[in-house]
Amino acid sequence: MEANSNFKNTIEYRKARRQAKEIRGFYIHLTVYCTVIPIVIAINLIFVPDFYWFPFTVFGWGTGLLFHFMEVRKFTPFxxxxxxxxxxxxxxxxxxxxxxxxxxxx
The missing domain is CATH 1.20.5 (Single alpha-helices involved in coiled-coils or other helix-helix interfaces)
Incomplete structure (x- = not known):
C-alpha cells in the first residue's frame, strides 16, 4: 500500500511542479510584456509621431499573453x-x- 501512495505522491508532485513551471513562465512573459511595451510606445512616439503603430504591437502581443494565461489556468472554452x-x-x-x-x- 505504501508503494502505491508513494507513486501517487510522485505523480502529484510532478504535476504540481509542471504547473508551477507553467505559472512561472507566464509571470516571466507578463514581466517582459510590461517592460517592453512602454519602450515600444516611447520609440513610436519619439521616432514616428505621425503614425501610431504601437497599438498593433500592444494588441498582438497582448492577445498572445491572453492565450498564454488561458493555457496556464487550464481555461479552454473552445x-x-x-x-x-x-x-x-x-x-x-x-x-x-x-x-x-x-x-x-x-
Missing amino acids: MGKGWEERKIKELMEREKSNYEKFRENN
Whole structure:
C-alpha cells in the first residue's frame, strides 16, 4: 500500500511542479510584456509621431499573453474539459485500427 501512495505522491508532485513551471513562465512573459511595451510606445512616439503603430504591437502581443494565461489556468472554452484526453484516445484507437489493417494485409 505504501508503494502505491508513494507513486501517487510522485505523480502529484510532478504535476504540481509542471504547473508551477507553467505559472512561472507566464509571470516571466507578463514581466517582459510590461517592460517592453512602454519602450515600444516611447520609440513610436519619439521616432514616428505621425503614425501610431504601437497599438498593433500592444494588441498582438497582448492577445498572445491572453492565450498564454488561458493555457496556464487550464481555461479552454473552445475545446472544453477533457478534450485532449478524448482526442488522444481517438488518435490511439485510429492508429491501432490502421495497424490491425496493415497486419491483415501482410
